[in-house]
Amino acid sequence: MKTITSRENAFYKELKQLATSSQARRKAGRSVLDGVHLCQAWLDLHGEPLYCVVSEGALANPEVAAIVQRLEAAHAHVTALPDALFGAVSQVEHGINLLFVIDTPHPAQPARLTESAVLLDGVQDPGNVGSILRSAAAAGIKQVYAGAGTAFCWSPKVLRAAMGAHFVLEIFENVTLLDVVRSSKVAVLATSGYASERLYNVDLRRPVAWVLGHEGQGVSSELLELATHRVAVPHAGRVESLNVAACAAVCFFEQLRQLQA
Template sequence: MKHITSRDNALFKHLKALTGSTHQQRKAGQCVLDGVHLAQAYVAALGQPVQCVLGERHYDHPEVRALRDRIDEAHVIVLADALFTQIAPVANGIDLLLVIDTPGGHLPQAVDTDCVILDGVQDAGNVGSILRSAAAAGIPHAFLTTGSASAWSIKTLRAGMGANFHLNIVEHCTLEMLGARLQVPLLATSSHADAAVFDTDLRTPVGWIVGNEGAGVSAGWMARVSRTVTIPQPGGLESLNVAAATAVCLFEAVRQRRT
């Protein structure tokens, strides 16, 4: 077990770079999990992290101690409290981070199962929430186009609550890469559609294309859409948040398939 007290330590500098920049995370091929829940979810799903980073003050916290028991001691790093404060993504949390090698997704030769495609969804909270709904609904694949927020940023991971570890996530997808591989009908939501999602047959696999928060689905992807559906909104609001709309569609399919 390593105990770091100096801010000049090379490992601490690496940790500070990772927690401060998505670019640095991509460059290193690593990402950071913040807090006990995400750490527990990762260890349960994928095993040992590269590093488990603890603050001195929470070293013997009951939840931290339970997690430490599941991690090889050689992977554990204890930071002086003053140092952990400099890299903590949130204030007043439990001082625990995991550093992991960013899981690499794979692009199937044929996509013949349910999937979600995020087309330029820029808000990390929305991306994480969509991934969380997709995992909960049993969707195996999530494809993110260039321009979407990183699926492995600290904010996205926090919003996903461990969903990332149960999905095949492929980033930087393009229409040229993915379009020819899709063997399921592609659906999108639209306020101008004639059919409601609740009246649409979703009992067989489909792909859902989810557009940018402001601009919606890009023209190239919209040209590939087999059908648009609407979500009835009797309250009269103009639209739903993109993550909420996606959750409605995914779980309408779950409802239909249960019956």
């Protein structure tokens, strides 16, 4: 384990840039996993990160100590920082001071849809995107296609909201969703609060592509026109619609219910 105590250290400066700048992360093609849960999940599913950074105070935490010990046994790159220096790079308040730097995964996009997937059409809020990824992974969906206007899936806020779901999903970003839908080999279901077809009346015992739209404007008219089905989630009460992440969870788990039934 190396220890850095100076803010002028070149590695520390690079780390701070990655931790605080979306532009720096995109340029470097790297992501920052902040916190024990994300780091443990990455280690279990993908192995050692490029770098592990820990605060000196966090080394007394048993979970952190176990992760560091595992990494050192594998001769991975581990760096300790004084708590004050670590605080300047962490985006998590009152967290346990551990982070990984990883290469952002960029899986090859399939030529066409052949299995259940999620298509995000301008879903802007990072918390919603992360929640959708988490629900998709929990429901057994493996592919996510993020179109224009959607929050960057590997941003710190999305990563925290998804709680490790990224690591079991294939995530394709900057996708032209119209092309994906046109070439799809599975049924495409677009959610809309104005659709006449109820979610619970659709046969979901097969692969489907779920199209989820912008928080205010919904799914674009072009994608709605191309969809095999336009479906609404029925709800009681006087609220106009469901939050997109809540809508997604209902849809995914209705499909899972039908498959398991």
